[in-house]
Amino acid sequence: SRTIRLAVIPGDGIGQEVVAEGLKVLRAALPTDTKLETTEYDLGARLYHRTGETLPDAVLEELKGQDAILLGAIGDPSVPSGVLERGLLLKLRFAFDHHINLRPGKLFPNVKSPLAGDPQIDFVVVREGTEGPYVGNGGTLRTGTPQEVATEVSLNTAFGIERVVRDAYRRAQARPRKKLTLVHKNNVLVHAGHLWTRIFEQVGREFPEVTTDYLHVDAATIFFVTQPERFDVIVTDNLFGDILTDLAAAVTGGIGLAASGNINPSGDFPSMFEPVHGSAPDIAGQGKADPTATVLSVAMLLEHLGFTAEAARVEAAVAADLAERSGTRSTSEVGDALAARVSG
Amino acid sequence: SRTIRLAVIPGDGIGQEVVAEGLKVLRAALPTDTKLETTEYDLGARLYHRTGETLPDAVLEELKGQDAILLGAIGDPSVPSGVLERGLLLKLRFAFDHHINLRPGKLFPNVKSPLAGDPQIDFVVVREGTEGPYVGNGGTLRTGTPQEVATEVSLNTAFGIERVVRDAYRRAQARPRKKLTLVHKNNVLVHAGHLWTRIFEQVGREFPEVTTDYLHVDAATIFFVTQPERFDVIVTDNLFGDILTDLAAAVTGGIGLAASGNINPSGDFPSMFEPVHGSAPDIAGQGKADPTATVLSVAMLLEHLGFTAEAARVEAAVAADLAERSGTRSTSEVGDALAARVSG
Numbered sequence: 265s266r267t268i269r270l271a272v273i274p275g276d277g278i279g280q281e282v283v284a285e286g287l288k289v290l291r292a293a294l295p296t297d298t299k300l301e302t303t304e305y306d307l308g309a310r311l312y313h314r315t316g317e318t319l320p321d322a323v324l325e326e327l328k329g330q331d332a333i334l335l336g337a338i339g340d341p342s343v344p345s346g347v348l349e350r351g352l353l354l355k356l357r358f359a360f361d362h363h364i365n366l367r368p369g370k371l372f373p374n375v376k377s378p379l380a381g382d383p384q385i386d387f388v389v390v391r392e393g394t395e396g397p398y399v400g401n402g403g404t405l406r407t408g409t410p411q412e413v414a415t416e417v418s419l420n421t422a423f424g425i426e427r428v429v430r431d432a433y434r435r436a437q438a439r440p441r442k443k444l445t446l447v448h449k450n451n452v453l454v455h456a457g458h459l460w461t462r463i464f465e466q467v468g469r470e471f472p473e474v475t476t477d478y479l480h481v482d483a484a485t486i487f488f489v490t491q492p493e494r495f496d497v498i499v500t501d502n503l504f505g506d507i508l509t510d511l512a513a514a515v516t517g518g519i520g521l522a523a524s525g526n527i528n529p530s531g532d533f534p535s536m537f538e539p540v541h542g543s544a545p546d547i548a549g550q551g552k553a554d555p556t557a558t559v560l561s562v563a564m565l566l567e568h569l570g571f572t573a574e575a576a577r578v579e580a581a582v583a584a585d586l587a588e589r590s591g592t593r594s595t596s597e598v599g600d601a602l603a604a605r606v607s608g
Numbered sequence: 609s610r611t612i613r614l615a616v617i618p619g620d621g622i623g624q625e626v627v628a629e630g631l632k633v634l635r636a637a638l639p640t641d642t643k644l645e646t647t648e649y650d651l652g653a654r655l656y657h658r659t660g661e662t663l664p665d666a667v668l669e670e671l672k673g674q675d676a677i678l679l680g681a682i683g684d685p686s687v688p689s690g691v692l693e694r695g696l697l698l699k700l701r702f703a704f705d706h707h708i709n710l711r712p713g714k715l716f717p718n719v720k721s722p723l724a725g726d727p728q729i730d731f732v733v734v735r736e737g738t739e740g741p742y743v744g745n746g747g748t749l750r751t752g753t754p755q756e757v758a759t760e761v762s763l764n765t766a767f768g769i770e771r772v773v774r775d776a777y778r779r780a781q782a783r784p785r786k787k788l789t790l791v792h793k794n795n796v797l798v799h800a801g802h803l804w805t806r807i808f809e810q811v812g813r814e815f816p817e818v819t820t821d822y823l824h825v826d827a828a829t830i831f832f833v834t835q836p837e838r839f840d841v842i843v844t845d846n847l848f849g850d851i852l853t854d855l856a857a858a859v860t861g862g863i864g865l866a867a868s869g870n871i872n873p874s875g876d877f878p879s880m881f882e883p884v885h886g887s888a889p890d891i892a893g894q895g896k897a898d899p900t901a902t903v904l905s906v907a908m909l910l911e912h913l914g915f916t917a918e919a920a921r922v923e924a925a926v927a928a929d930l931a932e933r934s935g936t937r938s939t940s941e942v943g944d945a946l947a948a949r950v951s952g
């Protein structure tokens with residue numbers, strides 16, 4: 265018998281609601297001899313308004329001892345833009361070295377895509393999670409004046425790129441189509457872009473069976489809407505990955521279905537699983553949010569912890585539920601239905 | 609009677625073919641008492657291979673004396689990525705301070721969008737053209753080693769942002785819907801993002817009739833495919849504008865139709881008009897390229913030079929041609945048809 269220590273950060277807005285359903289399904293999926301020990305952390309807008317803190321050091325320490333983190337969503341209009349994002353979400357990703365930000369782009373049967381025709385979409389974006397323009401390196405001069413200058417520095421290391429690129433090759437190698445696309449903007453961002461390209465080619469020599477290609481990020485967005493079936497695995501930088509995965513979510517039926525994992529494969533620190541969507545304050549507390557993205561993130565969490573069969577069961581439950589979906593159900597109705605399918 | 613001195617840079621690949629048709633239509637559109645003096649500059653891959661140069665100083669000097677520039681496309685697989693982009697295209701944009709990079713996103717009647725339903729799309733992206741991550745500020749350390757570090761610095765100034773933001777407000781003010789959306793990523797790129805946001809709000813006070821909103825770039829890509837009709841005028845940074853305008857081209861029928869103007873409203877230097885598409889070496893020289901994007905760029909050029917009625921004629925000719933389009937025509941057949949409509 266095994267014990268899973270799970271940190272739960274419901275966060276703001278609909279985060280609360282969707283995380284409750286995710287836990288429901290997680291409990292239904294875990295083998296009976298596995299014990300789930302959850303610790304809930306009240307982080308986000310409330311804590312910030314109460315104490316001015318976003319991620320207290322003591323909480324960060326405690327989180328280190330957990331096996332994984334399930335996060336709902338953070339962000340609230342009452343908190344200045346960037347405070348919770350940088351002080352909580354990105355702080356966790358960086359502190360725990362979540363360098364593999366994994367985001368599947370899959371159109372499930374019966375799910376309506378905004379794209380015409382009946383596109384077959386089944387790819388996964390491996391987004392770098394700890395470098396690039398996200399490092400928070402930058403500043404302002406003559407702040408608030410007509411002479412203000414602001415910088416943002418994108419930092420990219422061979423070390424950081426190589427590990428995510430190798431991870432992406434491994435994933436491509438393990439998939440039937442064995443195709444890997446590098447997305448960057450190496451004709452403009454020549455320093456970072458050429459480093460990405462060099463490492464992509466070097467690591468590729470270890471994976472002779474994987475077919476590769478390269479797309480500029482602007483061209484990639486075109487193919488996301490005109491030819492999404494061409495993609496299998498995509499590897500890209502932190503910012504391009506952020507943009508492309510929202511677009512991926514849109515063409516595969518919306519962010520209500522888009523899951524993600526912030527993974528540190530070393531296991532030195534807990535990995536973190538979260539829906540791609542935000543806290544959606546406009547519909548919070550009304551039972552309107554679709555918990556499916558969180559449930560699919562739970563499937564990724566299970567997979568990460570080695571519960572491969574259980575992960576597959578959860579994904580199958582989602583697929584089956586989506587295939588029969590019609591009419592409107594509340595957040596907890598969807599969660600109940602998925603949990604029932606997983607147990608049943 | 610007036611004389612227009614036009615620099616023509618056909619460039620690489622299909623650039624040659626589409627520019628020829630653009631000129632055809634331009635000649636057909638100009639009033640008979642207007643003289644068009646064109647000077648062709650052979651820049652691009654050929655010059656680079658012959659001399660190693662991308663934009664000789666003497667050419668840059670000569671270009672300064674022109675009224676406008678018509679550019680086809682640059683780029684060839686035989687030239688390392690970035691050389692022509694940075695050494696020619698971006699060099700022109702920066703040297704001539706083309707800070708307004710104007711890119712309409714319009715779905716013409718009868719043009720098939722990859723989006724389902726019948727979306728009504730008619731917006732314009734005002735992309736900043738001389739700052740942001742495009743400034744070329746960055747470098748590498750321990751180049752080529754496993755310890756390599758590469759940086760890219762995004763530079764943003766209140767001066768640079770204010771002029772493009774004000775231009776965008778003016779355009780929004782002049783359109784029926786009077787709506788302006790700022791797109792950035794101010795929750796992560798907080799230094800540049802907050803500067804953009806501050807100036808956007810400040811300048812907005814001069815335009816009380818314009819309705820504004822803000823979207824993160826990732827969320828904006830979602831709305832481009834799920835709700836493109838919500839956009840009227842968009843103002844954004846150089847890199848986000850690059851990405852969004854390719855996506856805009858995709859949802860409005862493809863880059864074969866997407867026009868752009870690199871504009872310096874001061875008139876101190878010539879503005880430059882070019883299709884958004886690249887040199888498409890795979891179909892070059894075969895008469896397969898659609899010259900429509902170049903022709904629509906010619907309409908923007910006419911507008912910029914004050915030939916407002918003539919610009920409208922060219923756009924109307926394109927709309928009429930698209931409305932009747934069926935079957936395949938060669939590059940010059942499309943150009944002939946458009947020129948005939950403009951003269952007729």
Ligand SMILES: CC(C)[C@H](C(=O)O)[C@@H](O)C(=O)O
Pocket residue numbers: 349350353354506540795796826
């Ligand atoms: C909330 C924000 C900081 C975050 C990001 O930019 O990574 C989000 O957009 C995401 O994709 O997880």
Ligand SMILES: CC(C)[C@H](C(=O)O)[C@@H](O)C(=O)O
Pocket residue numbers: 451452482693694697698850884
């Ligand atoms: C070719 C490239 C440098 C250019 C850009 O990134 O601006 C192109 O993509 C564009 O949009 O005009």
